[in-house]
Amino acid sequence: xxxxxxxxxxxxxxxxxxxxxxxxxxxxxxxxxxxxxxxxxxxxxxxxxxxxxxxxxxxxxxxxxxxxxxxxxxxxxxxxxxxxxxxxxxxxxxxxxxxxxxxxxxxxxxxxxxxxxxxxxxxxxxxxxxxxxxxxxxxxxxxxxxxxxxxxxxxxxxxxxxxxxxxxxxxxxxxxxxxxxxxxxxxxxxxxxxxxxxxxxxxxxxxxxxxxxxxxxxxxxxxxxxxxxxxxxxxxxxxxxxxxxxxxxxxxxxxxxxxxxxxxxxxxxxxxxxxxxxxxxxxxxxxxxxxxxxxxxxxxxxxxxxxxxxxx
Amino acid sequence: xxxxxxxxxxxxxxxxxxxxxxxxxxxxxxxxxxxxxxxxxxxxxxxxxxxxxxxxxxxxxxxxxxxxxxxxxxxxxxxxxxxxxxxxxxxxxxxxxxxxxxxxxxxxxxxxxxxxxxxxxxxxxxxxxxxxxxxxxxxxxxxxxxxxxxxxxxxxxxxxxxxxxxxxxxxxxxxxxxxxxxxxxxxxxxxxxxxxxxxxxxxxxxxxxxxxxxxxxxxxxxxxxxxxxxxxxxxxxxxxxxxxxxxxxxxxxxxxxxxxxxxxxxxxxxxxxxxxxxxxxxxxxxxxxxxxxxxxxxxxxxxxxxxxxxxx
DNA sequence: AGTCTGGTATAAGTTCCACTCATGCTCGAC
DNA sequence: GTCGAGCATGAGTGGAACTTATACCAGACT
Numbered sequence: 001x002x003x004x005x006x007x008x009x010x011x012x013x014x015x016x017x018x019x020x021x022x023x024x025x026x027x028x029x030x031x032x033x034x035x036x037x038x039x040x041x042x043x044x045x046x047x048x049x050x051x052x053x054x055x056x057x058x059x060x061x062x063x064x065x066x067x068x069x070x071x072x073x074x075x076x077x078x079x080x081x082x083x084x085x086x087x088x089x090x091x092x093x094x095x096x097x098x099x100x101x102x103x104x105x106x107x108x109x110x111x112x113x114x115x116x117x118x119x120x121x122x123x124x125x126x127x128x129x130x131x132x133x134x135x136x137x138x139x140x141x142x143x144x145x146x147x148x149x150x151x152x153x154x155x156x157x158x159x160x161x162x163x164x165x166x167x168x169x170x171x172x173x174x175x176x177x178x179x180x181x182x183x184x185x186x187x188x189x190x191x192x193x194x195x196x197x198x199x200x201x202x203x204x205x206x207x208x209x210x211x212x213x214x215x216x217x218x219x220x221x222x223x224x225x226x227x228x229x230x231x232x233x234x235x236x237x238x239x240x241x242x243x244x245x246x247x248x249x250x251x252x253x254x255x256x257x258x259x260x261x262x263x264x265x266x267x268x269x270x271x272x273x274x275x276x277x278x279x280x281x282x283x284x285x286x287x288x289x290x291x292x293x294x295x296x297x298x299x300x301x302x303x304x305x306x307x308x309x310x311x312x
Numbered sequence: 313x314x315x316x317x318x319x320x321x322x323x324x325x326x327x328x329x330x331x332x333x334x335x336x337x338x339x340x341x342x343x344x345x346x347x348x349x350x351x352x353x354x355x356x357x358x359x360x361x362x363x364x365x366x367x368x369x370x371x372x373x374x375x376x377x378x379x380x381x382x383x384x385x386x387x388x389x390x391x392x393x394x395x396x397x398x399x400x401x402x403x404x405x406x407x408x409x410x411x412x413x414x415x416x417x418x419x420x421x422x423x424x425x426x427x428x429x430x431x432x433x434x435x436x437x438x439x440x441x442x443x444x445x446x447x448x449x450x451x452x453x454x455x456x457x458x459x460x461x462x463x464x465x466x467x468x469x470x471x472x473x474x475x476x477x478x479x480x481x482x483x484x485x486x487x488x489x490x491x492x493x494x495x496x497x498x499x500x501x502x503x504x505x506x507x508x509x510x511x512x513x514x515x516x517x518x519x520x521x522x523x524x525x526x527x528x529x530x531x532x533x534x535x536x537x538x539x540x541x542x543x544x545x546x547x548x549x550x551x552x553x554x555x556x557x558x559x560x561x562x563x564x565x566x567x568x569x570x571x572x573x574x575x576x577x578x579x580x581x582x583x584x585x586x587x588x589x590x591x592x593x594x595x596x597x598x599x600x601x602x603x604x605x606x607x608x609x610x611x612x613x614x615x616x617x618x619x620x621x622x623x624x
Numbered sequence: 625a626g627t628c629t630g631g632t633a634t635a636a637g638t639t640c641c642a643c644t645c646a647t648g649c650t651c652g653a654c
Numbered sequence: 655g656t657c658g659a660g661c662a663t664g665a666g667t668g669g670a671a672c673t674t675a676t677a678c679c680a681g682a683c684t
Contacts, residue, residue, distance in 0.1 A: 002388055004316040010636035020660060032643050039642090044392075046399045050594050051661060057452055060405065060596055061398045066393035072384050077316055079380035080356075086373045087358045093372065138370055138665060282362045284372055332631060344672050346633060351671090365631060365680035 004076075006040040007069035009033060010048060014066045018055035040065075087285055090120040092285040096129035097136065098146040099205075101231055101250035102273060106165070107146065109297045114290055120288050129205065129229075134160055137278050143287055145276045146294075148206045150213070150269065161279040163291055165298040167270035170210055172262045173238045173247045181260045188218040188267045195225035195243035197234050205229050206271050211246045214268040235259055273298070316388075318352040319381035321345060322360060322370075326378045330367035352377075397453055399597055404434035406598040409440035409448065410458040411517075411544055413562035414585060418477070419458065421609045426602055433598050441517065441541075451592050455599055458606075459516045461584045462525070473591040475603055477610040479582035482522055484574045485550045485559045493572045500530035500579045507537035507555035509546050517541050518583050523558045526580040547571055585610070 012022040013214045017032040026033070041048050048062035058066065085091025094114075098107045103125065111123055114117070128136065133145035134157045149155060156162050172191075174181045180190060192215075199208040215222045228234050231251035238245050239258045247261065248271050255261060275294050277287050315322055316556060324334040329497045330552035331345040336459050338345070353360050360374035370378065397403025406426075408417045415437065440448065446459035468474050483506070484503075486493045492502060504527075511520040527534045537555045540546050551570045559573065560583050567573060587606050589599050 002391060004384075004388070007391075020662065028642095029644055030661075031645080031663080034663085035642075038662085043393050046395050047594050048592075050592055052592055054658065055660070059594065060455075060598075061395055064394050064398065064404075065391060068387055068394070072316075072387050072391075074318070075380055075384050075387070078316060079319075079377060079384075082376050082380070083356050083358050083373055096357055143372075199346065278362075280362055282359050282371065284359075286372075330631065340671095341673055342632075343634080343674080347671075350633085363632060367631070 002043050002065070003040065004042070004069075004072060006036050006222055007065060008073060009036045010040055011066050011069045011073070012054060012080040013037065013049065014058050014062070019312065021055075050082060085120060087163050087193075089118040089285050089289060092120075092284070093122035093124065094144060094284075094290055094292070095142050096123070096125045096146075097133040097142050098125060098130050098145045099133075099148055100127055100229070101248055101253075102146040102148075103127050104303055105253050106273075106294065106297050109301070110290065110293045113297065117293075118286075118289065134276065137276060140278070143277070143284065144290055147274050147276050149272045149274060150206045150209045155182065157276075159279050160276050160277050162274040162297070165273045165275055166302050168248045168250050168273050169270050170207065170214075170246045170248055170264070171252065173235065173245045173262050174260050174262065175238055175241050175244075176258045176260055178244070178260075186262050186264060188264060191222075191244060192218070192220035194222075196222040197228060197237045197243040197245040198224060198225055198228045199227055199229045207246055207248060210269055210271060214264075215247075218267065223307045314355055314377070315352065316381075316384060318348050318355070319377060320385060321348045322352055322374065323378050323381045323385070325349065325361065325368060326370050326374070333367075334568055335489060373521065373532060376587075397432060397574050399599060401430040401597050404432075404596070404598055405434040405436065406602055407454050408435070408437045408456045408458075408602070409445040409454050410437060410441055411441055411445075411460055412541070413480075413560055414458040414460075414527075415439050417562045417565050418585075418606065418609050418613055421613070422602065422606045425605050425609065429605075430598075430601065446588065449588060450508060452590070455521050455589070455596065456602055457588045459586050461586060462518045462521045462581065471591050472588050474588050475584040475607070477585045477587055477606055480560045480562050480585050482519065482526075482558045482560055482576070482580040482592040483528075483580050484576050485547065485557045486572050487553050487556075488570045488572055488573075490556070493574075498574050498576060500526060501532065503534075503556060504530070504532035506534075508534040509538045509540060509549045509557040510536060511539055511541045519558055519560060522583060523583055526558075526576075530579065 001073065009022065009026065012026055013019060013033065016022045016025055019037070020030045023030040023033045037049055044061065046061040046063065047059055048065055048303055050059055082091060096107070107125060111125065111230045114121070114123060126144075130147040135141065136142040136160050137145055147162075148168070172186060180186050196211070198211055199205045211222060226237055228237065231247060232254075234245050234247065235256050237243065237257055246268060250273070252261060275291055277283055277291065283291070319332065321338065324338055325345065328334045328337055331349070332342045333344045335342040349361055354504065356373065356377065358373040359371055360377055362369045373417060382477055394403060408419070419437060423437065423585065426433070426435060429559050440454075440457065440460040445454065445459055448454040449457055449473050459474075460480070484498060492498050508523070511517045512522060523534060538549055543559060544566075546557050546559065551568055558580060562585070564573060587603055589595055589603065595603070
């Protein structure tokens with residue numbers, strides 16, 4: 001097979017018109033050029049250069065090789081440029097996933113910040129709950145995912161690395177005209193007879209485990225009247241009086257007028273939010289940068305958490 | 313700059329899924345692969361492969377490199393195929409020139425024979441007289457040319473190599489109703505008072521030098537009444553009674569009905585026909601082959617030279 | 625938990641390639 | 655004829671690349 005380095009030498013010879021001139025231009029000795037061309041001709045099995053006392057001239061075969069060399073070397077330069085773009089965050093892509101409420105809250109902020117700093121990187125995000133996201137990360141179909149977990153135990157999945165972003169407090173959502181809506185402080189056990197809205201225990205959504213744990217601590221088992229994992233649907237169901245629900249703060253980016261949100265204090269554990277990347281030590285520049293930005297955004301998000309906490 | 317051999321290794325790694333498998337497939341040791349990839353990553357300045365206990369997976373940068381490697385290696389294979397085609401006379405080109413009468417006689421035969429044997433080679437021919445053809449050969453704009461010379465002296469031009477093809481006898485062309493047309497044997501000196509048609513002495517066409525030499529030997533200086541180097545024009549002028557002319561046998565592929573062609577025996581030297589290629593030892597496969605075929609065709613052409621010689 | 629297996633990394637040694645240096649050779653120009 | 659520009663070639667050296675041997679790591683199986 002033809003050696004590309006030697007093809008480059010031939011190209012320089014063609015350009016300069018002699019071995020000696022090519023040698024000068026490439027900072028080699030004339031001898032090296034002569035040997036390289038001889039070796040290339042051996043590889044090619046054809047004479048590529050017609051030697052004469054006054055420099056050299058390419059044969060038809062030599063011209064063919066140079067023609068291909070031009071294309072190949074250009075492509076090589078392109079490859080290098082692309083690598084440099086990826087390394088310098090001026091190119092490449094980052095495929096992300098987030099669970100619903102994160103996709104509507106901190107992810108848009110992070111994406112905006114990332115795009116501002118590195119407009120060349122192609123960002124994409126899909127909505128995907130924890131289990132699917134983890135599987136996609138493992139399969140290499142995703143580069144980064146936001147996932148949630150119940151308070152306390154990080155329960156890191158196999159082959160995945162988690163970085164904690166923030167603790168997301170769980171609030172109570174009531175219909176506006178609910179008797180407890182006007183109370184200044186609500187005890188969970190007062191809700192023992194209520195119908196609840198949310199996912200089943202087998203749902204991957206951590207909120208359901210948090211609800212179960214909290215109710216158990218309050219001494220009752222909640223009756224789930226309707227199963228849904230979609231915050232906007234849940235708000236609608238609460239407003240319609242189907243039941244009450246726990247709702248994470250990240251899910252309250254838009255709250256309907258006809259429901260009220262109440263803080264339950266430490267009666268319910270926080271949901272924990274993590275960013276997950278494939279384990280294994282290596283992180284792409286884009287991954288590293290996005291984890292960083294997510295941490296920034298999360299800090300800022302936690303810092304301005306006031307209104308609801310006071311409204312409890 | 314990225315090393316293409318290493319890119320090929322990376323491609324194999326991507327294809328096989330592990331360093332070990334790639335090593336087997338490329339007949340190297342696993343160690344060599346590991347070192348090559350490490351070196352490639354050093355060149356690239358980016359991690360290209362995510363290592364794990366269960367084989368490896370490419371990073372985004374690695375995938376980019378493989379993408380480029382595919383193109384480059386394909387192009388390399390193309391280059392090799394093209395070289396092989398040129399060497400095997402299944403490709404390439406041959407740019408030729410011939411003087412007028414050769415372009416109408418032996419060249420078409422040679423071209424037909426060449427194309428039959430090597431249909432892949434792109435043949436081209438232009439009409440060009442000796443001096444221009446030699447210059448084009450030297451400049452590399454032509455690969456091969458037919459040129460003519462007066463009898464005897466080969467007068468090889470600088471930087472050109474000549475191969476003799478055939479000796480082309482010169483005949484006399486007379487108007488059909490010329491008094492000498494019916495004579496069985498014509499002596500040149502009987503034509504001392506005729507008007508002659510042909511080129512001047514400064515014309516590159518050898519016929520004119522041959523005419524001058526022959527007439528001088530016959531004891532007179534021919535009066536050139538009209539200058540032309542074009543055989544069909546000359547035939548027309550002879551037919552119209554403007555004068556008489558010498559005409560080479562190669563120029564008699566088509567003879568008008570209203571003129572007669574007569575053999576002058578050894579009163580006029582033969583024109584010599586050569587094939588010329590650039591000197592310097594190297595000849596492309598196509599050049600070598602075409603010289604060979606021209607020799608064949610010329611031999612065959614000389615062998616069937618009978619009709620006019622007998623008609624003298 | 626221990627071991628086995630399939631994988632990668634790395635140190636050391638060897639072979640081979642590519643380059644330099646020195647020299648010879650060719651051919652065209654003055 | 656001599657000179658100069660240019661290519662070829664032999665000898666020697668340094669470095670790259672491959673092999674061998676070994677360490678190491680993680681998952682799978684017992």
